Amino acid sequence: MKFTTQMDAARKGIITKEMEIVAKKEHMAVEDLKNLIAQGKIIIPANKNHTSLDPVGIGEGLKTKINVNLGISKDCCDIELELEKVRVAIDMKAEAIMDLSSYGKTEEFRKRIIESSPAMLGTVPIYDAVGFYDKELKDITAVEFLDVVEKHAKEGVDFVTIHAGINKETAGVFKRNKRLTNIVSRGGSLLYAWMELNNRENPFFEYYDQLLDICEKYDVTLSLGDACRPGSINDASDASQIQELMVLGELTLRAWKRNVQVMIEGPGHMPINEIPANVLLEKKLCHGAPFYVLGPIVTDIAPGYDHITSAIGGALAASHGVDFLCYVTPAEHLRLPTLEDMKEGIVATKIAAHAGDLGKNIKGAKDWDDEMSLARQQLDWEKMFDLAIDPEKAKRYRKESMPKDDDSCTMCGKMCSMRNMNKVMKGKNINLLREEG
Incomplete structure (x- = not known):
């Protein structure tokens, strides 16, 4: 029996090779996994053209996954350096790479990742549109935006962030409700600017069915972006954020009717006491779709340490049901991350993800901690190093000060x-x- 997407296969009762791999990794019965994929509560981002992919699942009952943002910019356009970051991120067991390139030879960089990376790859196609067409933002047409999405899909991108929820209605709510930091999402701000400059509806909202055609054809997962995510503690849980979330819930149902896999992106900057309620809202309004968050960053005062502020929020969010954490590095808000910044961000986010898994009782999560505790009780230093989330640092600290x-x-x-x-x-x-x- 033929199928178009992982969700289509699950609904037809077909167990794909990707499902078998994920079920084994997660110690989950493959029938249970299949049923949750059919309901949209678990996704396996796996583009048909990404042949080097080692598939992973994201969603209910699975270990919390992490994503690493990379990519070239106009000020920092060293492709080889970014590819080295990709290699290190994969060695550090990041499950996903997002190419956020916004300048130069983006296609070359993207294709080289797809050819070699077992991690799933995500992109934000609107970043690529300006450079690809060599046009000012205002002059890009709706069709051209969709064509860039299809180009990424055809190359093998597993998930795409599309800010389809900032439609005219959401923009109206934003205009009527003043914010301290306006729209901080890069893709969201570009789309809002395009809408204002052209007095048009968001092309990804207006032509959403055509977008779904592309996603269904290649089995690209839609990461429905949060254009109105809060960029400051002051703006958290406000009218703009919640209005967009309601639109994303409606778009989720439309995608599921086409068997297109969906995850929902979330905040952002947010005080720690609001995180549990935000997770509950997303799961409720978006019908249990997997939730993907940046941080959340729980205070605005720590530039240079935002890997810590985000790990605090990420651990709490994951413990309450968030499924996917986007890493944040010490360089957040300041510069393109270096290789060392990236490593620190990955470690902090992996700690947050695992802490969240302990909080939501993910099967097997506590075993790792128990092994480490036993090694400590036995004063087995080599075993401790083997189990450490960052073995190199643990060994170095021990070696630098021997008793x-x-x-x-x-x-x-x-x-x-x-x-x-x-x-x-x-x-x-x-x-x-x-x-x-």
């Missing part, structure tokens, strides 16, 4: 609680002030 006694560290020395409890539990003297007998 006199191997069964301790330079923080506690012979007063190490693990060391002493092990001895006492075996009926031995702990010998704090003298050498061992």
Whole structure:
């Protein structure tokens, strides 16, 4: 039996090879996985033309996944450096790469990622449109925007961020409700500007059915972008954000009628106490579709440390049901991330994702922590390094400050609680002030 997308296959009762791989990774019965894909609660972004892909699932009951944003810009256009970042991100087990390139040889960079990357690849096609057509934003036509989406889909992109929810109605709500930071989404601001300059409806909203034609043809997952995500704590959970979320819920149902897989993008900057309610709202208004968030960044005062502010929000969000975290680096709001910035962002986001998995009792998540705790109790340093989320840093810290006694560290020395409890539990003297007998 033929099928067009993973969702179409699931609804026809077909178990695809991608479903089998994901079910094995997640320790989930493949029938349960198939049923959740059919309902839209799990997605497997897997473009038919991405032949190097190692598929992963995103959604209900699965481990929280992370995405790494990369790409060239006019000020930083070193393709080889960005490709090195891709390689390192994959080595660090990032499940997704988003190419946010906005200048230069974007097609070459994108194709090279697709050819070699087992991680799923996402793009924001509107970023590419200005450079591809060599036109000012105002002069690009609706058809041309859609043609760029199809170009990315044909090349093998697994998911595309499309800001279809900022239609004229949403824009009206935005105009009537003043914000501190206006529209901070890059793609959302470009579309809003295009609408204002041309006095037209958002082309991705107006021609949404044609967009779905493209996604269905190549099995591209729609990442419905949050043009009105809050860019400051002040703007969180406001009328513009909620209005757009309601539109995205309607667009989700339209996509599902065409068997197109969907995830919903979310905030953004948000005070910590509002995060649980926002997750609940997204799941309710968007019918259980997987939720993908940037952060959330829980305070606006920490430039240079936003990998920490976002990890705090990401852990809480994931524990309440967020399925996919977009990493944030220390360079957020300041510059294009360096390789080291990227590494710090990945580690912080992986910690947040795993903390969230513990909070929502994902099968097998606690096993990792239990193994680490046992290694600590046994003072098995090599095992601890093997289990560490960043083994290189753990080894370096240990090596830089070695204790006199191997069964301790330079923080506690012979007063190490693990060391002493092990001895006492075996009926031995702990010998704090003298050498061992």
